[in-house]
Amino acid sequence: MTERDIIACIKRHEEKKTADLFAGIGDDCAVLRPSDNKVQLITCDSLIESVHFDLSWHPPELLGAKAVSVNVSDIAAMGGQPRFALLALGLSRGCENWLDSFLQGFEERLQDYQVRLIGGDTVNSKGGFMITVTVIGEMDKDKVCYRSGAREGDLVWVSGPLGEAAAGLEICRNAPGLKNSYPSLVSAHLSPEPRLELGGLLARSGLVHAMIDLSDGLATDLAHICGASGVGAEVFQKDIPFTREFTGLARELGLSAFDWALKGGGDYQLLFTTDPENREAVTRLAVGSHRTLYPVGRMVKGSGVILCDGENRQDITFQGYEHR
Amino acid sequence: MTERDIIACIKRHEEKKTADLFAGIGDDCAVLRPSDNKVQLITCDSLIESVHFDLSWHPPELLGAKAVSVNVSDIAAMGGQPRFALLALGLSRGCENWLDSFLQGFEERLQDYQVRLIGGDTVNSKGGFMITVTVIGEMDKDKVCYRSGAREGDLVWVSGPLGEAAAGLEICRNAPGLKNSYPSLVSAHLSPEPRLELGGLLARSGLVHAMIDLSDGLATDLAHICGASGVGAEVFQKDIPFTREFTGLARELGLSAFDWALKGGGDYQLLFTTDPENREAVTRLAVGSHRTLYPVGRMVKGSGVILCDGENRQDITFQGYEHR
Numbered sequence: 001m002t003e004r005d006i007i008a009c010i011k012r013h014e015e016k017k018t019a020d021l022f023a024g025i026g027d028d029c030a031v032l033r034p035s036d037n038k039v040q041l042i043t044c045d046s047l048i049e050s051v052h053f054d055l056s057w058h059p060p061e062l063l064g065a066k067a068v069s070v071n072v073s074d075i076a077a078m079g080g081q082p083r084f085a086l087l088a089l090g091l092s093r094g095c096e097n098w099l100d101s102f103l104q105g106f107e108e109r110l111q112d113y114q115v116r117l118i119g120g121d122t123v124n125s126k127g128g129f130m131i132t133v134t135v136i137g138e139m140d141k142d143k144v145c146y147r148s149g150a151r152e153g154d155l156v157w158v159s160g161p162l163g164e165a166a167a168g169l170e171i172c173r174n175a176p177g178l179k180n181s182y183p184s185l186v187s188a189h190l191s192p193e194p195r196l197e198l199g200g201l202l203a204r205s206g207l208v209h210a211m212i213d214l215s216d217g218l219a220t221d222l223a224h225i226c227g228a229s230g231v232g233a234e235v236f237q238k239d240i241p242f243t244r245e246f247t248g249l250a251r252e253l254g255l256s257a258f259d260w261a262l263k264g265g266g267d268y269q270l271l272f273t274t275d276p277e278n279r280e281a282v283t284r285l286a287v288g289s290h291r292t293l294y295p296v297g298r299m300v301k302g303s304g305v306i307l308c309d310g311e312n313r314q315d316i317t318f319q320g321y322e323h324r
Numbered sequence: 325m326t327e328r329d330i331i332a333c334i335k336r337h338e339e340k341k342t343a344d345l346f347a348g349i350g351d352d353c354a355v356l357r358p359s360d361n362k363v364q365l366i367t368c369d370s371l372i373e374s375v376h377f378d379l380s381w382h383p384p385e386l387l388g389a390k391a392v393s394v395n396v397s398d399i400a401a402m403g404g405q406p407r408f409a410l411l412a413l414g415l416s417r418g419c420e421n422w423l424d425s426f427l428q429g430f431e432e433r434l435q436d437y438q439v440r441l442i443g444g445d446t447v448n449s450k451g452g453f454m455i456t457v458t459v460i461g462e463m464d465k466d467k468v469c470y471r472s473g474a475r476e477g478d479l480v481w482v483s484g485p486l487g488e489a490a491a492g493l494e495i496c497r498n499a500p501g502l503k504n505s506y507p508s509l510v511s512a513h514l515s516p517e518p519r520l521e522l523g524g525l526l527a528r529s530g531l532v533h534a535m536i537d538l539s540d541g542l543a544t545d546l547a548h549i550c551g552a553s554g555v556g557a558e559v560f561q562k563d564i565p566f567t568r569e570f571t572g573l574a575r576e577l578g579l580s581a582f583d584w585a586l587k588g589g590g591d592y593q594l595l596f597t598t599d600p601e602n603r604e605a606v607t608r609l610a611v612g613s614h615r616t617l618y619p620v621g622r623m624v625k626g627s628g629v630i631l632c633d634g635e636n637r638q639d640i641t642f643q644g645y646e647h648r
Contacts, residue, residue, distance in 0.1 A: 026552065028398040028471070029367040039356065043443065044412050045412075048449050050450050088412075118366065123370045125451065127373075130454060134458045141357070147350075147352070
């Protein structure tokens with residue numbers, strides 16, 4: 001396959017021009033007209049073979065979908081809507097066989113979120129397959145949720161059970177015989193779901209002080225909110241939400257559920273803070289969106305993240321997954 | 325170095341927030357306000373170790389500058405102004421030593437073109453160093469120069485001598501002893517100059533029908549214009565501009581100057597077409613900008629690129645450098 005063959009293959013997956021997209025793939029640049037009265041959100045994430053994924057167990061169509069989802073999750077964490085994507089691919093020998101499946105999964109996930117592929121690059125990579133996706137989103141200026149708005153006294157919330165992706169990775173890597181017993185955990189690793197609708201709902205509600213997506217684990221991502229906001233955080237171990245499958249697997253493998261939940265990356269749940277007075281309002285919002293939101297801690301004076309288990313206090317600041 | 329160390333290192337190179345940039349590096353997304361009444365130009369290019377560069381001869385500060393320039397060149401080829409950049413880095417062991425030099429060169433070149441670094445990603449890469457840069461530019465909607473506007477009868481122009489970067493690569497790769505004899509050729513490969521000001525001047529002049537930058541060589545990039553515009557092209561061998569250094573090196577090494585000039589990639593000159601009636605006007609424009617612009621052929625009915633040398637006619641369509 002030459003670069004032109006690959007571009008032709010990608011162009012087959014590309015959507016049509018519209019009133020706000022004058023040129024997509026096939027010129028030196030994509031040309032688009034930004035929406036009036038909106039701000040743009042721009043994010044970029046790389047996935048590297050043997051670091052972030054292993055093709056011996058990652059089906060290419062799910063990898064394509066994941067490459068979209070991890071970027072859409074960053075848009076969700078600010079409360080925005082994704083609009084456009086660019087795909088840079090480093091291709092090593094042998095990938096021709098599954099490139100079409102990868103692109104199929106990539107494109108279907110773009111369509112799920114109504115994102116259009118507008119450009120990118122394809123290059124040879126001697127050191128394995130690499131994927132870099134840039135996503136451009138948009139939203140109303142005064143609704144953007146930054147990491148930096150958390151205040152002392154805020155409640156800390158997560159949008160769902162933690163540790164599932166780390167548990168799924170453990171199964172894929174070290175216990176493949178258990179895949180059929182824990183499909184939801186395996187799926188959480190192979191094809192995570194960005195909480196896009198919820199992120200938008202939370203941002204529009206005006207209740208959220210700070211928000212981030214859980215890509216590197218609670219211990220690290222909450223530390224990012226602390227650092228950006230100039231406050232500390234306490235997490236209450238007893239309040240951390242787990243699924244039954246998750247605790248079942250931890251027991252079966254004799255591994256620590258709390259380690260996965262606090263330090264495992266890749267869940268892509270949303271982590272956010274609100275005024276404690278708005279606890280009821282947040283809960284009602286969750287019910288309206290058929291979600292459960294879980295308060296797991298509070299923001300405090302100081303810095304860093306403390307895990308509280310009864311009287312025991314442990315500093316877990318930045319002890320999450322080193323996402324490289 | 326952890327990811328946070330690298331981000332801290334990059335943040336040191338980052339510029340301040342401004343009225344149109346609400347958040348740069350350090351949140352889930354960059355947040356910016358696009359300019360009113362402009363379209364955006366978006367481009368993305370990857371450079372991979374052992375494919376696009378070799379660190380044994382490529383000084384890291386020049387590589388950092390080149391990673392900016394190859395993207396700015398795509399903005400120049402549409403006639404726009406670059407505004408913002410994202411940097412995705414795949415880092416392998418040992419790169420800590422020169423990462424700071426790389427970022428220094430990267431940042432200085434961004435400043436040269438008044439581009440601000442607003443985000444990116446850093447990941448481990450077992451297979452060598454990889455760089456993906458996304459650049460966002462802007463311009464007036466009705467001045468954008470696409471590849472698709474060339475018409476039968478148009479003159480084909482290049483913005484300067486060809487083949488220098490390919491010759492410089494040949495020196496770095498196979499004749500390092502000649503580096504000091506041909507510094508301009510070596511520099512054309514290590515640190516190419518995007519023709520940004522000229523691209524803007526040409527676009528604003530309204531004289532240009534189609535434009536592209538010469539990243540893959542005349543034979544391939546002119547074929548792109550032909551394909552997008554639905555016409556063919558003839559290139560006159562006698563009109564292809566060379567520098568004295570370039571022909572001197574070709575003679576010294578016994579290699580074909582025309583091969584380098586037509587098929588070598590990486591020159592980043594601009595290639596464009598105009599109505600032949602505007603030949604004088606284009607030449608005046610060049611004089612005003614202290615450049616020489618060279619007519620090298622014409623667009624004709626049909627498809628593909630023919631090299632004409634007297635009576636000899638040779639099809640060179642897409643025979644340029646496979647830029648992977």
